Structures are given as structure tokens and as C-alpha cells.
Amino acid sequence: MSDHAPRTVERQCDVAVVGASAAGLAAALQLGRQRRAVIVVDAGEPRNAPATHLHGYLGHEGRPPSELITAGREEVRSYGGEVLPGRVSRVTRADDGRFRLELVGGNTIVARRVLAATGLVDELPDIDGLAERWGRDVIHCPFCHGFEVRDQRIVQVVTHSMGLHATGLFRQLTARLTVILDDHIEVPHGEIDALQAAGVEIVHGRVRRIVTDDGKLSAVELDDDRRVDADAVAVAPRFTARAEPFASLGIRTAPHATGLGDFVETDATGATAVPGLYAAGNVTDPSQQVSQAAADGSRIGAMISFSLADDDIRLAARSSANEADWDHRYGGDQVWSGNPNGTLVNEISGLTPGRALDVGAGEGGDALWLAEHGWRVTANDISRRALARVAAEAERRGACVECHHADANALDAFEAGAFDLVSAQYASIPRTPDNRAVRNLLNAVAPGGTLLVVSHDLEPMRAPVDTLAHSRPFDPDAYVRVEDVAAALADSPTWHIEVHEKRPRPAGAASASHHVDDVVLRARRLTG
Ligand SMILES: Cc1cc2nc3c(=O)[nH]c(=O)nc-3n(C[C@H](O)[C@H](O)[C@H](O)COP(=O)(O)OP(=O)(O)OC[C@H]3O[C@@H](n4cnc5c(N)ncnc54)[C@H](O)[C@@H]3O)c2cc1C
Numbered sequence: 001m002s003d004h005a006p007r008t009v010e011r012q013c014d015v016a017v018v019g020a021s022a023a024g025l026a027a028a029l030q031l032g033r034q035r036r037a038v039i040v041v042d043a044g045e046p047r048n049a050p051a052t053h054l055h056g057y058l059g060h061e062g063r064p065p066s067e068l069i070t071a072g073r074e075e076v077r078s079y080g081g082e083v084l085p086g087r088v089s090r091v092t093r094a095d096d097g098r099f100r101l102e103l104v105g106g107n108t109i110v111a112r113r114v115l116a117a118t119g120l121v122d123e124l125p126d127i128d129g130l131a132e133r134w135g136r137d138v139i140h141c142p143f144c145h146g147f148e149v150r151d152q153r154i155v156q157v158v159t160h161s162m163g164l165h166a167t168g169l170f171r172q173l174t175a176r177l178t179v180i181l182d183d184h185i186e187v188p189h190g191e192i193d194a195l196q197a198a199g200v201e202i203v204h205g206r207v208r209r210i211v212t213d214d215g216k217l218s219a220v221e222l223d224d225d226r227r228v229d230a231d232a233v234a235v236a237p238r239f240t241a242r243a244e245p246f247a248s249l250g251i252r253t254a255p256h257a258t259g260l261g262d263f264v265e266t267d268a269t270g271a272t273a274v275p276g277l278y279a280a281g282n283v284t285d286p287s288q289q290v291s292q293a294a295a296d297g298s299r300i301g302a303m304i305s306f307s308l309a310d311d312d313i314r315l316a317a318r319s320s321a322n323e324a325d326w327d328h329r330y331g332g333d334q335v336w337s338g339n340p341n342g343t344l345v346n347e348i349s350g351l352t353p354g355r356a357l358d359v360g361a362g363e364g365g366d367a368l369w370l371a372e373h374g375w376r377v378t379a380n381d382i383s384r385r386a387l388a389r390v391a392a393e394a395e396r397r398g399a400c401v402e403c404h405h406a407d408a409n410a411l412d413a414f415e416a417g418a419f420d421l422v423s424a425q426y427a428s429i430p431r432t433p434d435n436r437a438v439r440n441l442l443n444a445v446a447p448g449g450t451l452l453v454v455s456h457d458l459e460p461m462r463a464p465v466d467t468l469a470h471s472r473p474f475d476p477d478a479y480v481r482v483e484d485v486a487a488a489l490a491d492s493p494t495w496h497i498e499v500h501e502k503r504p505r506p507a508g509a510a511s512a513s514h515h516v517d518d519v520v521l522r523a524r525r526l527t528g
Contacts, residue, residue, distance in 0.1 A: 014321045016038075017041070019117035021119060027300055027304070038076070039084060044085060048065045076478075098110050117283065119282040123238040130210050138217075151176070154234055177200050179200055207220045249277060250273070253265075260286075327386075358423050364401065378402045380406055420446055453482050455519050457516070494525060504518070
């Protein structure tokens with residue numbers, strides 16, 4: 001197989017998850033462990049991004065929020081789940097009942113189920129200088145960041161009637177609490193007296209500006225020029241559920257009981273009013289902190305697994321979305337150039353032809369070249385359509401290639417110890433934590449035989465993406481990487497690594513301009 005050439009790509013999967021934060025990643029992990037093909041798309045705007053530390057999540061206390069996300073992504077990828085930087089602009093229902101997700105930049109995903117884990121947008125009060133300090137010394141949640149401002153001069157700016165909801169909690173955190181009450185707010189009789197009696201200072205007025213001194217928050221300024229000294233400011237934002245991409249499916253958000261925003265209604269299984277569309281996390285409940293959003297995602301991920309399993313039982317099917325994904329790609333025009341990969345040609349030139357296994361053979365450019373150079377070749381692919389193309393081309397050229405349909409991750413996918421050469425050129429094999437596909441590749445090599453694994457240099461493919469304009473179609477870190485194979489061989493007494501290096505991609509490849517460098521691993525299985 002050669003490189004990914006098309007400009008825009010349609011992917012197929014079991015479940016598309018929109019949003020790769022606590023809720024989305026937790027769901028994707030459940031689904032990946034249920035052997036479901038999951039593609040997660042994320043625009044990179046988690047709600048707590050402005051905060052430097054995450055609090056109140058058992059086992060993760062005080063970590064930067066990004067660490068949790070990075071660890072979660074790696075866990076999802078370790079089961080072959082893809083996490084794509086990008087943005088879903090619209091979700092529609094395809095003719096066959098599946099969903100079609102349009103990503104900015106033109107790529108699309110077709111999925112049996114969709115999980116909305118898109119979170120919400122906090123709408124801050126219109127106060128000059130407030131947004132700049134949001135998540136630092138302007139806070140909203142006593143549970144998230146209250147302890148960090150304990151004993152400080154906390155000024156709580158109350159701009160709507162729900163604003164006093166957290167006042168008792170802030171009073172517990174400091175003896176120096178001032179509440180600034182916007183004049184239009186109606187407060188239940190006796191509440192102000194009770195707060196004052198408990199030592200809370202009440203100021204009536206409207207805050208105009210956050211005042212800073214030497215880069216540090218120092219006061220709030222009111223419309224009538226009065227100032228109230230402050231070390232930290234507490235506000236209660238309004239919120240909007242991020243549900244626009246699902247609007248064309250007929251999803252309407254419901255007003256939240258607080259009157260401060262909206263949310264997506266779901267039943268106990270996380271199902272929305274649209275069959276097959278689920279939702280989890282802050283988009284369904286603004287009060288969820290990170291641990292609750294993760295728990296919600298995890299639970300809804302399990303519910304989606306049940307729903308898919310029920311469908312499959314009813315259809316008596318054991319479908320592979322990965323196979324469908326590749327069959328779809330081999331259902332149109334020729335995908336690859338038909339030329340052999342230059343690195344394969346260079347690396348095997350000194351070998352005596354014998355039996356060769358080409359893993360992830362695609363349309364057979366490598367397999368056919370090997371066959372025409374004296375090798376007895378088995379071309380393997382997960383896609384039957386790809387193998388049909390290999391067989392047709394072999395017949396046309398009078399070459400002899402045996403086709404072997406198998407998922408490289410299947411139990412005992414390949415004949416053990418049978419091949420003098422096992423070649424995997426840019427093979428997109430989903431990872432598993434136990435490296436099953438890697439073991440399958442290694443086991444297939446005969447004593448004295450050669451393993452040749454080539455992939456793109458992944459670094460350029462990991463570069464940040466402007467998700468307002470682009471979305472990536474593939475996640476290279478969800479697939480077996482050359483490094484995974486090298487790690488499995490390292491320190492093994494039965495293997496000798498002959499080549500492991502990054503080098504420019506040889507000329508002639510269909511898309512050499514996109515991926516300039518290859519990573520090449522050639523290893524020999526020792527005899528005896
Ligand atoms: C300033 C601040 C600090 C906080 N601190 C804490 C804390 O210390 N502890 C705590 O427990 N909680 C904290 N929270 C609450 C916490 O942020 C939420 O509980 C949590 O982020 C909810 O997770 P989620 O997965 O539901 O949504 P989010 O974390 O908001 O993630 C939603 C994801 O969906 C993506 N997305 C949205 N639309 C699209 C689209 N169309 N296409 C692709 N991707 C999309 C977004 O980019 C985002 O990454 C804090 C909140 C704020 C505002």
C-alpha cells in the first residue's frame with residue numbers, strides 16, 4: 001500500500017464522537033474496548049482550558065487539565081480509536097440510516113451512532129477586563145477553584161437571581177466575602193439579612209470594570225466609580241449548549257431549570273430524541289465537573305455498546321467497521337499509483353527471493369513487483385475489494401500472487417514462521433495495548449527471514465491544526481507505529497535490527513510531496 005492521496009476523505013466507523021474532552025474520551029475508551037471502531041473529532045476548546053490546574057478529580061488532583069486530556073487520548077488510541085483535530089460543522093442522516101458528519105475542510109465521517117460530547121459555552125457578564133482573567137482569579141465554581149482563593153478578599157458579582165446560589169460556599173472559604181448585587185435582582189425576603197448577619201458584606205450596584213495593579217487583580221469598579229478591593233472575583237456565567245452541529249437532525253435544546261441557559265435532553269441511556277444520537281457531559285448537564293463528565297461519558301459509551309450489540313444480534317452480523325472503511329475506499333477509482341514503494345525495492349535488493357507476505361497490500365503495487373522479481377507472494381489485506389484488485393491486476397500481468405483476506409489484528413492472522421520476507425509498507429493497522437498485530441507480524445517471519453516495516457515520519461502529521469478551517473482525516477497514532485515494532489524487538493535474543501532510521505522518501509511515490517520522510521525498520525529473525 002502507498003500513501004493517502006485523496007484531497008478529501010470519507011471515513012466509516014461504528015461510532016463518531018464529537019468532542020475529545022472528559023466525556024467524549026471516556027466514552028471512546030469504553031467503545032474501543034468493545035472492539036468498536038471509534039473516531040473522535042475535537043476542535044480543541046475544552047471548557048476548562050483557561051485554568052492552569054484541575055481540582056476535585058480523585059487521582060488527578062492539581063494536574064494541568066491538558067495532562068488528563070493527553071493521557072485520555074493516548075488510552076483511546078492504544079485501542080485503535082482515532083482522535084482527529086477538526087470541527088464537525090453538520091450532522092445529517094444518510095439514506096441507509098447511518099449518520100454523515102461534515103467536518104470543516106471537507107472530510108466526512110459515516111457512523112452508525114453519534115455521541116455529542118461538545119460541552120457548552122460560558123457566557124461571562126459584560127464587565128471590562130473580566131474575560132481576560134477568566135479561569136485565573138475570576139472564577140465561577142467554589143468546588144473547582146475555591147480552595148485556592150481561601151481567606152482572600154473574594155468579591156462575588158451577582159448579575160442574576162441564581163447568583164446567590166454559591167454565596168454560602170464562598171463564605172465557607174473566606175471570612176472576607178463581599179457580594180455586589182445588581183439592583184434589578186429580586187432576592188427572597190430575609191436572605192440579605194441572613195447573609196449580613198453571617199458576616200457577608202453586601203454592596204448594591206453594577207460592576208463596570210476589573211481593576212488590576214501590576215498585573216494582579218486588585219479591585220472591582222462600579223458604575224458610580226466606587227471601588228471594592230478584591231483578590232479574586234466570583235461570577236456565575238450564563239451558558240449555551242454546543243448543539244448547532246446536530247440541529248439539522250432536529251435536535252432542539254431545552255431551557256435549563258436555572259433559567260441561565262440551555263441543554264440537550266437525554267434519557268437514562270444518554271439517548272436524545274433522535275434515534276442513534278447520544279449526548280454526554282456538559283452539553284446535557286452544565287453542573288457536571290470533570291469527573292462527573294468522564295463518568296457520564298463512560299456510562300453512555302457502555303449504553304451505545306449495548307445498542308450496537310443488540311443491532312448486530314438482530315442482524316446476526318459480526319461487522320467490522322474497519323473493513324467497511326477500507327472497502328469503501330477501494331470502491332471507487334484506483335487509490336494508489338501502482339508502483340512499488342521505493343524503500344521496499346531498495347531494502348530487499350540483496351535478499352534471495354523466497355516466500356513473501358505483504359501485509360496491508362492495498363491494490364498490490366508491492367506484491368506484484370515482488371512476484372515479478374522471483375518471490376512467491378501472499379498479499380494480505382483487510383479489504384476484500386483491495387484483494388480483488390490485486391487478483392485482477394495479477395491476472396492481467398500474468399503474475400502469481402496468493403490473496404489472504406485477514407485483519408492483521410485477528411487471532412493468528414498469518415501462518416507462523418512461514419515467510420522469508422514480511423513487509424508492511426504504510427500499513428494502517430489499529431493499535432492494541434497487547435500489540436497483537438505486531439506479534440502476528442513477527443510470528444510470520446521464518447527463522448533467518450526479514451521483517452521490513454516502513455511508515456511515514458509522523459511528526460509533521462502531529463502538527464497543530466487550525467480547526468476553524470481544517471480537519472485531519474486520519475490519526476497516525478492510533479495505528480501500529482514503527483516504534484511499536486522496534487520496541488517489541490528491542491533486547492530480543494531472536495532478532496537483530498539491521499536498519500532503524502528516518503530518511504527521505506524515495507522518488508516516485510504518489511504523494512512524496514506530502515510526507516517527505518520515511519521511518520524504516522529492517523530486522524532479521526535469527527536462526528536456531
Ligand atoms: C475556568 C473553568 C475551570 C474549571 N475547572 C474545573 C476543575 O478544576 N475541576 C473540575 O472538575 N471541573 C472544572 N471545570 C468544569 C469542566 O470544565 C467541565 O466539567 C468539563 O470540561 C466538561 O467536560 P465535557 O467533556 O462535557 O466538555 P468540554 O470539556 O467542554 O469539551 C467539549 C469538547 O468538544 C469540542 N467540540 C465542541 N464542538 C465541537 C465540534 N463542532 N466539533 C468538534 N469538536 C467540538 C470542544 O473543542 C471541546 O474540546 C472548570 C470549568 C471552567 C469554565
